[in-house]
Amino acid sequence: MTITRMLAQMTVSELDTAVEWYTTLFSRQPDARPMAGLVEWHLSDTFGVQVWTEPDRAGCSTMVLDESDLDALVEHLDRAGLEHNGPRDATSSRILQLLDPDWNRVVFTGAFST
Template structure:
């Protein structure tokens, strides 16, 4: 198997309101809107994408994790855009986590000190 891109899917109830919320989360508008009113996409890394799609029956069930270089900086950026994550939690081996929930209850967690090998 040769995978060229990874796309995480976040189900929501309200397309327009959720696009606005995710624009605030990412700090930029969708990269693509292939299906207006149903599907918007943000390119968040070279080959990593987040797809936000209207799927009311699954809204609020997604867990989306982002490993970031400077956790406090990212949290401050979010606050500057009107979004506040929860308190930073320290996990094992100095990994640090802070989560925020979108309008539907999907959980987005920012991970500081992530490494590929522990």
Template sequence: MRSPINSLVAVIPVKDFDKASAWYATLLGREADLIPVDEVAEWQLAEGAWLQVSIDPERAGSTTVVIGVDDLEQQRQLCNDAGITLGDVQEYPGVIKMADICDPEGNKVSFVEDISEGN
């Protein structure tokens, strides 16, 4: 039986919504696609995949989000052009390359490129 799951929302809890949403707009290269309610911003990253920034002071800084990219070096350059510096590239030969950054509240964002054979 096929799973009925058809979408995913990764939620990033923050204390300072304005600062965090501005940072994510810079990181992602555009303003949020949707502001469904006050102090919630959402970016559609792929079909059925959303990144949400929302107020949750008690959990702020405790989340890790992994974002798949086609080309990690291109993503690194886009971030550099926006004034955001990714961490060092870690490579797991034949599997993935990845680079991390923390948002201003301490939440970790990992950009990951699949380098497995056949990809």
């Protein structure tokens, strides 16, 4: 088996609200709308994020994204008005946790500040 692409899926209750939030987070509109109730952001050639409408399962998703500049991300989030509690140290990196409108967890990891 050779896996060549990965899409993290976040399950939401209301697509328009989620699209607005993730558009703000990623600073751009979705790259694809493959079918009703599904949007995608292609963050590179080999990975991305799907936001899928399924109200009965909404709020039970988590994704972890490695960010090259966590401090710049914090500045972006502050300017965009997305709530967070700031980065905190973990064992081998810093992490920054966000909750989308359905309380799905988006975790960014990054290097320790120098």
